[in-house]
Amino acid sequence: MNLFRSEEHITNWLGTRNAGTTIPVTKLGELAHAWWGDRIDPNWQPRTRAQNQAILNDLGLTDPFWSLSEAVGSPTKLRPSRSP
Amino acid sequence: MNEGDVELRNLTYRLFVELGRAPTVDDTAVAISSTPDDVWAGWERLHSGHALVLQAGTREIRMANPFSAVPTAYRVFADNRWWFANCAWDAFGIGAALHTDSRIEASCADCGEPMRIEVRNEEPDDDSLLFHCLVPAIRWWDDIVFT
Numbered sequence: 001m002n003l004f005r006s007e008e009h010i011t012n013w014l015g016t017r018n019a020g021t022t023i024p025v026t027k028l029g030e031l032a033h034a035w036w037g038d039r040i041d042p043n044w045q046p047r048t049r050a051q052n053q054a055i056l057n058d059l060g061l062t063d064p065f066w067s068l069s070e071a072v073g074s075p076t077k078l079r080p081s082r083s084p
Numbered sequence: 085m086n087e088g089d090v091e092l093r094n095l096t097y098r099l100f101v102e103l104g105r106a107p108t109v110d111d112t113a114v115a116i117s118s119t120p121d122d123v124w125a126g127w128e129r130l131h132s133g134h135a136l137v138l139q140a141g142t143r144e145i146r147m148a149n150p151f152s153a154v155p156t157a158y159r160v161f162a163d164n165r166w167w168f169a170n171c172a173w174d175a176f177g178i179g180a181a182l183h184t185d186s187r188i189e190a191s192c193a194d195c196g197e198p199m200r201i202e203v204r205n206e207e208p209d210d211d212s213l214l215f216h217c218l219v220p221a222i223r224w225w226d227d228i229v230f231t
Contacts, residue, residue: 001171001231002193004214009194013216020218025201025208028215029176033206036150036177040097046085046135056221066221 021065031059085133092116092126093135097148101182104165106145106153134225147228150177162186171231172215179203 003025004010010022023031034055038044049068056066085093095116099107109120109127116123124143131138137147145153147170152158158169160178162185169175172190179186188201188208193216202209224231 001173001215001217003172003190003199004194004216005192005197005199005212007214009192010214010216013194017218020216020220022214022216024211025213025215026211028173029203029206029208032150032173032176033180036174036180037183039150039177039181040101042094042098044094044097045090046133064220065217068221070222 021063023061027059027061031056031061034059085130085135089126089129089133089135092123093130096127096130096136096145100145100148100151101163104167106148106151109143134228137228150174150181157190159189160186161189173217176203176208180206 002013004013007022010019035052053068056062056068092112096107096112099111099115103111107115109123112118112123113120120143127136127138127145130136136145137149138144139146139153147153150169150173152168152170152174154168156168156170158172158175160167160169160175162179163182167178169178169188175188175190176186185205186203188199188203190199190201191197192199199210199213201213219226219231
């Protein structure tokens with residue numbers, strides 16, 4: 001999970017590896033706040049997989065790449081993608 | 085994850101933030117009035133439940149996401165202290181977890197050019213950068229250190 005200056009740098013870095021998914025850093029910021037915002041709350045409780053998936057879905061990260069469930073997003077079906 | 089393990093997890097995170105580093109089993113045992121062996125057993129259950137990550141072959145914490153217990157390429161200044169994050173996502177997560185603005189110092193994973201990102205009111209000051217995640221979500225925990 002890395003940062004890059006541009007798509008060209010991602011391509012260079014990947015080399016012959018299959019791409020994962022790319023999002024703008026602004027979307028990453030939104031994701032981080034939604035995902036980690038409760039981590040040091042004194043009454044933190046573990047989230048369910050469905051709750052985690054809902055966070056991703058609410059941010060528009062609905063590509064199979066972001067699926068936390070085998071049934072929805074088999075990695076064998078994944079293609080390089082760019083999420084919103 | 086039972087209530088006792090959740091309590092141990094929350095205490096461990098609180099100590100991480102208070103100390104500015106990962107607590108040891110001894111730190112945690114004192115704080116929770118327990119024994120180091122009981123703390124370790126609890127941490128192992130939390131590791132299995134993906135609530136924290138232990139350093140293989142040691143009795144130490146490797147990750148209390150988004151915080152890293154070991155130096156990484158992602159440094160974050162938040163709440164008047166420097167932290168290490170496990171990855172780019174976690175770098176943004178430290179300010180989020182602490183509910184404060186932050187400054188992220190990292191570099192382009194390809195060319196190594198330094199990046200300095202100010203996060204104010206949850207928004208990075210440089211919207212030209214990109215985040216790439218190589219591992220599909222379903223596989224994140226197969227090898228969380230690689231992810």
